[in-house]
Amino acid sequence: MRDPSTPRQQEVLLATPSELRDRIRQLGKPAARADDPRLAQVHAILSELGAQPGPLLPVLHAVQDAFGCIPPELVGPIAEGLNLSRAEVHGVITYYHHFRSEPAGRHVLEVCRAESCQAMGSEALWHEACAGLGLPAGGGTTVDGALTLEPVYCLGLCAQSPAAMLDGHPHARLDTGRMSSLVARSVEAA
């Protein structure tokens, strides 16, 4: 048994139940420092979008648009601002493919790997691109952080397969040449 008079224990015992709950919640969780300038931006987003019904997805989109990802240390403030648990927010962020917890490369190339593009040889293009960038078969971000290569399942450009999207701009009727020029363009421009 520990001596109950050690300072750490005493501190805990002196906390109110709700304070205790908050502290337990914070244990081992990354948290933004109070002077983190990003907090002001999160609060601005929350006050703009937080009051509507079902606000979580619009808020997360706005946060990701602002910072390029949803940094784990901002999950707490978002949860608090929306009166949700951290687990609920974390669950939503990790459920949806679109949300990321770490920043992507300076450019993002999403290559369609769905049926229509498969019918026009997208699998070969995908594997060539991965190999050319030194990435594993599942894609990822290049070591220098220039480019993130990701699969996407349909861009709605299925009559002009194979298709891809570079930084939100659609490209279709790809072949090895057009694909490598897309990759080269973003690696150089980085």
Next chain:
Amino acid sequence: MNRIRVFVPRDSAALAVGADEVAARIAALAPAEVEIVRNGSRGMLWLEPLVEVETPLGRVAYGPVAPGDVPSLIEAGFLQGDEHPLLVGITDRLPWLKSQERLTFARVGITDPLSLADYEAHGGLAGWRQAQSLPPAAIVQQVLDSGLRGRGGAAFPAGIKWQTVAAAQAPQKYVVCNADEGDSGTYADRMLMEGDPFLLIEGMAIAGLATGATRGYVYVRSEYPHAIATLREAVASARGAGLLGPHFELEVRKAAGSYVCGEETAMLESLEGRRGIVRAKPPLPALQGLFGQPTVINNVLTFAAVPTVLAKGPLAYRDFGMGRSRGTLPFQLAGNVRRGGLVEKAFGVTLRELMFDYGGGTASGRPLKAAQVGGPLGAYLPESQWDLPLDYEAYAAVGAVVGHGGIVMHDDRADMARLARYAMEFCAIESCGKCTPCRIGSTRGVEVVDRIAAADPQLRPQQVKLLRDLCDTMLHGSLCAMGGMTPYPVLSALNHYPEDFGIAAPGRAAA
């Protein structure tokens, strides 16, 4: 002199092959009296970017136009509709377009998608005006009489849904448009939202009038940034023009890349700010939908069909189609296709007509092997089924689905066992995880298909039986169509192309 109007589409499909550069080149090189209109796409996607010039004879089309073609086009006198190697002809007289029955897509590619004046000049808002002059029950009756069924894939009669919501008593009702068009091979929703967004808004506003709902949401996938931007702009103008307002507020919500959110209850969860996990039904969303309130949920093309029903009358709409499949469906030719694009036809057209008369066969020039109809959860159809009429019931009878009208063509190089494996793999990636048949079954499915490929030929029948059992469990035990329909592509591949699985053809049972 009169201004010369040149049309360069702003549809993503045109942007993806350089339409912005073409428009910029024309603006830089053409004389000052040329006005460039950024229209939607005509749907002849193999010709994009398709540039049109207004002439006394009608609009003359050139395509596909690369930025480098612009100087020679101007030199050849394309601004007067003169001859050039890229000349396609007078757009409205092209057989590919002329033979279609464009009701929903009547304006797409013709008008400036964000000009409300243009929309009205081409027949827009007529349905809404008609609806305003009718009592709500009469609007619902017209939708019922039209025979319109949900265009998202499930084909449930739209009027019955509307009737249920209209009859429900609640402080707040909602209209939700499912624009999470995640199926590979489908792009009609995207083309409509980018090419004629006011039509969707009008259809949803009519649903509001009919059911007493005063708030609406359009849930659009994040993979469609241009559709989202176009819709948001259109919503702002519609508010200014009084189509939207306190009587009916509309918000465009961006999804976040989850395929299963195309399932209506998962979509509601997502709109409410949660993980897109499927809900058990009942309660039906029509009674307890968004935020627990009565909610009309329809697909983009369902809402977009409604203004036509109101403007032209339900019987005029009903006159198209066959059996219990009434009206038209915008079919989408995709995959390995020579002339891919959007073909709006009445139900009853055959796959062969679409894939060969319109599509011109494969892009590769090789023999066509299979066509997957209705997205990743739709069956693969072999040549013996290409002459069936596209009708919900006729397709259901052979274990296939019309779905959202997407047709993905594969040439003879396609490995059907690999595509079956992919169907299971896709389900494993996208399953929401709520029910076991889908969550676990899809992973086991990938493994079994792998074992069939690897197995000693003598042991293969045993693994095939296992795959069939698994499909049976998924088909009957899953909570929603994600797990419940993944067996369609798998079993159809197995039944129609057994040689790709390394087995001899057994009795060709329907999937």
